[in-house]
Amino acid sequence: MSKRFSQLVMFLLLSSPVLSFMVGIGYVPSPATETNFSLSQDAEFIRGPTVNMVTNHSAMIFCKTNGPTDVTVRYGLDTDVTDEVHNATLDTEHRVDLTELAIDSKYYYQVVANGTESEIYHFLTAPPDGGHFKMVLLGDNRPGQDVAPQQPQNYKDILEMIVGEEPHIVVMSGDFVYHVYDNHETNLNVWRMFSEATDALGHYAPIYACIGNHDTGNGWMHDWYFLQAFEQYDNGSTYFSFDYAGVHFTIIDTEVEGEEGEIRGEQWDWLVNDLASTKQPMKFVFGHRPLYPLSHLGSSMDENKTHRNELQELFETHNVTLFGCGHDHLYNRMTVNNLIHVISGGAGAPLYSTLWGGAYNHYVSIDVMKDKLNMTSIDIEGSARDNYVYPYDGPIEIFLREIADGGQDRNGTIPLILFSEEPEQAYYSWNGEANSTTLSGLPSIAGENTLDVYAVGENGLWNHEEYTFTTILWPPPDSTTTTTTAPPINPILIFSIVGAVAVVVVVAVVFKYRSR
Ligand SMILES: [Fe+2]
Known part of the structure; x- marks a missing residue:
């Protein structure tokens, strides 16, 4: 209650000059301010x-x-x-x-x-605590520039599919509109189109929503339209939590003005307390930006890696089972130290192609049971594209997520290798050389290098992944005879999973450029 009160005070203080100006010109930014009420004759x-x-x-x-x-x-x-x-x-x-x-x-x-x-x-209605319910996760339905302000037909089709699933609850991971403009009437029209489309699902299931970067505007418009578009707990706040059937749901706001991609200040304190104080046996957290992006590298929660790691650690400390997000227009699932990360950003926005795949329109259907999840990503054709059962009992999963970029100082820069659980043992080997229990810096060999990773989890099952990196030495061998006035190009160190033809093309272009 105190948080809501302080938010109200802050809103009044911050918005009073704007409101005064608007009142002065006879303009009030609310679509529902009629005062001369009489019974509508033809209600619609x-x-x-x-x-x-x-x-x-x-x-x-x-x-x-x-x-x-x-x-x-x-x-x-x-x-x-x-x-x-x-x-x-x-x-x-x-x-x-x-x-x-x-x-x-x-x-x-x-x-x-x-x-x-x-x-x-x-x-x-919800089942008792620990009972089975179906949750759907989807996100990034927003139109591209070519479609805006209309909502994508793919989004409308996906909503229809979800209605057919009869979910108990729905979570949307953000980016609902193409843009929040400076013109109020334009925004009302843009969000009307979103709500009209989305109500097709909202008729049948409660929707809980995270605010995305495309949903924010300037000044009082920052989250005003988003808050108007959804009816959810702690009305007036873009972050909140609630309990449902034995699961604690926490919605975070990754778009706080000036703190985009981070959870800071009052929200951080609230989040720590929220996760620490709940007694629910399962905890799910949702926000717009991923901690481990595939496409929006450096502009997600990974922009400040120290902070990203703090957030991951906070979730681990409080046994969060699932972090759902969007922002990358694709589907991806990975597990880091028993925390499942699901990126569901394929509900209609233009898709992103990455080395990890997942660029298809989809939603994620999650059956939640006592201490158990069964999640399936379903594409717009209705086909199941990925299925994952938690608890997971297969071999330890190995993930490569951050592309090592040596920069001009390659020492100490290494790829980010993550494991689905803390490995009992893990070994790394560059170019088939002796195994090491630590992953050190990149080899100083230009061209193709391989990294083999071996790991075993607590169930005793080993896993092995091999990654291929194409590296370019910095400075290039002919740099002493080459002069250039062009802006410095960061040395390119591009990894590729075997067969990534795009990497070869980029390397060829860079070599050609450097040799001019
Ligand atoms: Fe986004």
Whole structure:
């Protein structure tokens, strides 16, 4: 409560000059500021109805109408929807709480606004703690420049597929619109298109959302549209947490102004306390930017690697099971010291091609059971592209994530090798030479080098991965006879997993450039 109060004070202090100016020119940045209420004669639903913040015994039904009206929510365990709650307040925004619902049940509901009936939708109440529920993760639905401000058709198709899965809850990892402009009316239109599309799923399941970098604007617009677009816990904050069926869900904001890609200050303190104080047996954390990006290297949570490592360590300390994110427009899953990282950024935005693959439109369907997960990425054709069961009992997984960039000082720069669990033993070998228990600097040999990694987990199963690196010495051998006034080019040290033709092309281009 104190956090919300301090946020309100900060908002009033920071926004008062802007608001004063807007009032001065007769402009108020709220789409719902009508004061002369009278009963709307032809009520239309311009948002929703959507189901929000569902627990095992309650739900909140939200909708907006084109004019002020009262609303009645009819609901029940079948399509007769014989129970009802009436909200007599004349308004354009309506929030109606349904209480005393049956646990782990399918409810149907319909909203009636001054005689206008919505369709009958349905949702699932939460199971008891430890019970089975289905969660869906998706993200980065935003349109590309060629489509904006329209939402991508792929996104609409994926939403339809998700509705068919009948998930209990949905988490969206951010980047919902192409851009937040400086023009309020334009933004209202852009976000209206997003909400209209997204309500197709919001009718049927509560959506919890992380703010993405594309969802932020200047000044008061920083998170205003995002907060308007979703009905979730701790309304008014872009980071919050809640419990659901024995799982603690924590949503973090990686886009705090001036702290993008980091969790600092008040949010960090809140996050530490949030993870330390929950008694739920499983913990999931969601944010927009990945800790170990595949494409947005250096502009995700890895921008400050020390801080990224602190965050990973915090999650490990508090036994977080899953970190879900987006930002990279692809699907990827990896496990670092028993923390599963899932990047789901393929819900409609232009896809990113990387050496690790995963560039396909998709969503992730996750069956959550007591101490167990079964997660599947499903592409837009409906095919399962990756499946992972937690707890994992196969050989220890080995991941290469950061491309070693020697820079002009190659000493001490090494690739980042990660393991799905703390290895009992691990060995590294450059170019087939003697094994080492530590991964030291890169070999000073131009051309192709190989790195072999061997590791064994606590189940005694060994794993082996071999990576191929193409290195260029710095300075190049002919540098003493070459002069150039061009900006310095960082020495290129590009690794490639065998067969990465693109690397060869880049190296050829750089050599050609250097020799001019
Ligand atoms: Fe992003």
